[in-house]
Amino acid sequence: MAAAGGRIALENQGFLRHPRVYLELQQRLRAQLRSVLTAKYDLELENIPIEIPPDLQFGELATPIAFELARKLRKSPKIIAQEIVAALGAVDGFDGFEVAGAGYINARLDRAAGVRLVAGGKSLARVASGLHSLVEHTSINPNKAAHIGHLRNAILGDTFVRLLRAAGQKVDVQNYIDNTGVQVADIVVGLIHLENKTVAEVRALIAESDNHAADGERIDYYCWDLYARTSQWYEQGSDEENAVRKQLRYATLHEIEQGSNETAEIAELISTAVLKRHLETMLRLDIEYDFLPRESEILHLNFWEAAFEQMKQKGVLYFENEGKNKGCWVMRRPGAEVVEGALDEDAKVIVRSNGTVTYVGKDIAYHLWKFGLLGKDFGYKPFFTYSDHECWISAEHGDETHPHFGGAQATYNVIDVRQNDPQANLVQALRGMGFVDQADHCIHFGYEKVALTPRCALDLGYEIAQEDLDSPYILVSGRKGFGVKADDLIDKLIAATSAEVEARQTGADENERRLIAKQIAIGALRYFMLKFTRNSVIAFDFKDALSFEGETGPYIQYAVVRARNIFRKAGINPQTVLVEFAELTGIDAYLEGEAAQEIWALWLRAGRRTLVLEQCIASSEPAYLAKHAFQLAQEFNNFYHKHHILTEEDPARKTFLLATAAVALRELVMALSWLGIESPESM
RNA sequence: GCGCCCGUAGCUCAGCUGGAUAGAGCGAACGCCUCCGGAGCGUUAGGUCGGGAGUUCGAAUCUCUCCGGGCGCACCA
Numbered sequence: 001m002a003a004a005g006g007r008i009a010l011e012n013q014g015f016l017r018h019p020r021v022y023l024e025l026q027q028r029l030r031a032q033l034r035s036v037l038t039a040k041y042d043l044e045l046e047n048i049p050i051e052i053p054p055d056l057q058f059g060e061l062a063t064p065i066a067f068e069l070a071r072k073l074r075k076s077p078k079i080i081a082q083e084i085v086a087a088l089g090a091v092d093g094f095d096g097f098e099v100a101g102a103g104y105i106n107a108r109l110d111r112a113a114g115v116r117l118v119a120g121g122k123s124l125a126r127v128a129s130g131l132h133s134l135v136e137h138t139s140i141n142p143n144k145a146a147h148i149g150h151l152r153n154a155i156l157g158d159t160f161v162r163l164l165r166a167a168g169q170k171v172d173v174q175n176y177i178d179n180t181g182v183q184v185a186d187i188v189v190g191l192i193h194l195e196n197k198t199v200a201e202v203r204a205l206i207a208e209s210d211n212h213a214a215d216g217e218r219i220d221y222y223c224w225d226l227y228a229r230t231s232q233w234y235e236q237g238s239d240e241e242n243a244v245r246k247q248l249r250y251a252t253l254h255e256i257e258q259g260s261n262e263t264a265e266i267a268e269l270i271s272t273a274v275l276k277r278h279l280e281t282m283l284r285l286d287i288e289y290d291f292l293p294r295e296s297e298i299l300h301l302n303f304w305e306a307a308f309e310q311m312k313q314k315g316v317l318y319f320e321n322e323g324k325n326k327g328c329w330v331m332r333r334p335g336a337e338v339v340e341g342a343l344d345e346d347a348k349v350i351v352r353s354n355g356t357v358t359y360v361g362k363d364i365a366y367h368l369w370k371f372g373l374l375g376k377d378f379g380y381k382p383f384f385t386y387s388d389h390e391c392w393i394s395a396e397h398g399d400e401t402h403p404h405f406g407g408a409q410a411t412y413n414v415i416d417v418r419q420n421d422p423q424a425n426l427v428q429a430l431r432g433m434g435f436v437d438q439a440d441h442c443i444h445f446g447y448e449k450v451a452l453t454p455r456c457a458l459d460l461g462y463e464i465a466q467e468d469l470d471s472p473y474i475l476v477s478g479r480k481g482f483g484v485k486a487d488d489l490i491d492k493l494i495a496a497t498s499a500e501v502e503a504r505q506t507g508a509d510e511n512e513r514r515l516i517a518k519q520i521a522i523g524a525l526r527y528f529m530l531k532f533t534r535n536s537v538i539a540f541d542f543k544d545a546l547s548f549e550g551e552t553g554p555y556i557q558y559a560v561v562r563a564r565n566i567f568r569k570a571g572i573n574p575q576t577v578l579v580e581f582a583e584l585t586g587i588d589a590y591l592e593g594e595a596a597q598e599i600w601a602l603w604l605r606a607g608r609r610t611l612v613l614e615q616c617i618a619s620s621e622p623a624y625l626a627k628h629a630f631q632l633a634q635e636f637n638n639f640y641h642k643h644h645i646l647t648e649e650d651p652a653r654k655t656f657l658l659a660t661a662a663v664a665l666r667e668l669v670m671a672l673s674w675l676g677i678e679s680p681e682s683m
Numbered sequence: 684g685c686g687c688c689c690g691u692a693g694c695u696c697a698g699c700u701g702g703a704u705a706g707a708g709c710g711a712a713c714g715c716c717u718c719c720g721g722a723g724c725g726u727u728a729g730g731u732c733g734g735g736a737g738u739u740c741g742a743a744u745c746u747c748u749c750c751g752g753g754c755g756c757a758c759c760a
Binding site: 330362448449475544562 | 686687723753
């Protein structure tokens with residue numbers, strides 16, 4: 001597996017019965033080329049490259065295969081290309097082939113046939129692929145409000161879930177809750193020792209925050225500040241005081257892990273309250289979960305012990321008798337050179353010399369469960385109700401009836417690239433235990449951080465060191481309370497879109513305007529987080545994030561609204577147009593000549609849906625779909641500008657143009673829905 | 684010291700398994716509403732793809748090296 005964003009063989013992805021225009025044509029061409037090469041040169045090539053040329057003047061598909069063969073056949077590429085073209089004959093869906101440049105073979109599609117194929121491409125037909133995947137995302141420490149970095153995580157994860165489901169996979173969405181970690185301990189230290197709160201007072205604080213949610217008294221915001229204060233408190237005193245405070249921190253952590261005491265009760269109360277807030281924040285973006293596994297259950301249900309036994313049995317772990325890791329159970333790191341009998345001081349510690357288990361160890365146990373290999377299960381209780389399903393949470397003693405989670409064939413872990421090493425260790429452990437297939441399908445869906453531009457940090461009122469002013473970005477820090485809270489950003493976006501909606505007097509009534517403003521705001525935010533590829537650091541700036549022009553979600557939504565307006569004015573719906581279009585003859589005439597190039601390009605782009613979906617899944621990269629949606633919108637806007645549909649006098653041509661708009665609309669709406677972006681009725 | 688990522692137009696970023704004249708958005712300059720809503724469309728300016736070497740018919744893409752930046756490398760999570 002590649003460290004960040006692995007690839008899975010495409011034949012496992014279940015696309016075979018999915019509507020696919022480009023892929024189908026590619027396959028036909030490839031098959032024909034293959035048989036020509038065999039017949040003519042007695043050559044069996046494993047891979048025949050077929051690409052999409054940079055310009056329509058070179059056709060719709062092309063292959064540089066002749067260059068590759070030139071040396072082997074001792075002929076010039078041009079001659080070879082000519083021979084192949086002569087031998088190709090007719091291929092269904094293609095108009096012809098020609099040699100261009102120094103030896104390219106360019107294929108021209110039968111445009112009318114291509115248009116028919118695209119027009120007939122059914123809207124989202126979900127074909128079960130038989131694959132069961134598990135996507136883990138969000139996983140925010142439940143001790144403070146969500147910030148923009150968490151938004152990137154959740155939006156990437158949620159979008160990928162939508163892509164897998166579009167490809168027909170069964171997907172479970174999990175949000176892992178570290179409710180017994182240091183970060184929760186810190187907030188508990190703050191509550192008990194800085195705020196002097198009792199269990200009853202914490203309970204009251206949470207109840208009060210529920211009632212005053214609108215006044216900024218929200219519990220996650222309260223914790224945001226308290227967490228920052230507590231983090232500073234550890235370092236503010238004299239050396240002796242700080243040592244005592246750190247002791248307090250670890251004593252608190254220990255009590256939380258143990259459970260059944262007041263400290264643990266406070267941790268449980270506060271982490272659950274903050275978790276609820278996180279779910280509410282994410283719901284604003286249409287992000288939902290199926291299951292919330294918590295670390296407390298992984299501890300109390302002894303998941304680790306079961307994993308430990310397996311790992312010892314399979315020889316993945318060994319007890320170290322010497323060196324710096326003496327007394328620990330350790331594991332070889334991936335890529336470590338195995339020298340028999342030699343001391344491997346670089347080995348990863350899984351069980352400490354005091355008998356406690358490290359993070360990676362717990363994660364291994366959790367992942368064995370994910371793949372159904374642990375031989376243990378969580379208890380389950382309902383926790384949060386969505387409009388059409390329930391989100392469950394882990395429990396020591398759960399309800400009798402509950403859905404089944406875990407036992408997936410593939411898992412995607414949406415986690416920051418900084419966790420590259422631990423994720424690699426995890427995969428190594430699975431592989432070492434003989435679970436090779438699972439290791440290959442345990443994918444670290446890594447992504448880079450969201451930082452702030454220095455200007456943005458200054459605008460927020462933070463003090464910036466002189467040397468940081470020139471750097472491209474400044475890292476956010478929960479510990480310092482330095483960052484942009486998710487809800488604040490969403491509020492700002494909605495305020496901005498509301499102002500626009502009011503100014504344009506969009507929408508019939510107050511409720512509708514509110515809905516539209518929300519749809520646009522979410523569209524802008526989700527697109528902003530998805531337009532960058534995963535390994536690019538986002539330097540966050542309000543100016544860019546609040547932009548609704550150019551390469552943005554609202555730009556694409558606007559294209560949809562324009563298309564819908566055409567049908568509204570014409571008094572006909574897109575489906576009806578496509579039915580009429582199926583009966584229309586002589587469409588070739590509308591696809592020829594210079595003027596038709598952009599229209600044909602739009603149809604071609606519309607036919608790329610499945611190709612793009614496949615690329616996104618194979619490379620774990622939703623940004624490709626974001627780019628596709630934008631380009632489609634761009635080409636539609638271009639078409640919209642140049643071809644006035646409603647005043648077209650030739651009824652046949654008018655039907656053709658309407659069909660073009662109908663297909664563009666269908667593909668735009670679908671692409672947006674896969675991105676988790678709604679298509680407003682007007683804007 | 685070891686490992687991973689990044690360096691492409693003034694700014695922010697695309698560039699698919701190496702392939703045809705290196706693209707988009709923003710910003711800049713100038714245009715386009717008697718015509719399906721201008722959150723739109725068009726034109727112009729702007730790049731030795733960090734430097735160098737190599738592999739190849741062909742390199743932004745692969746290899747090596749150097750420079751510059753980020754992040755990992757805990758008996759933390």
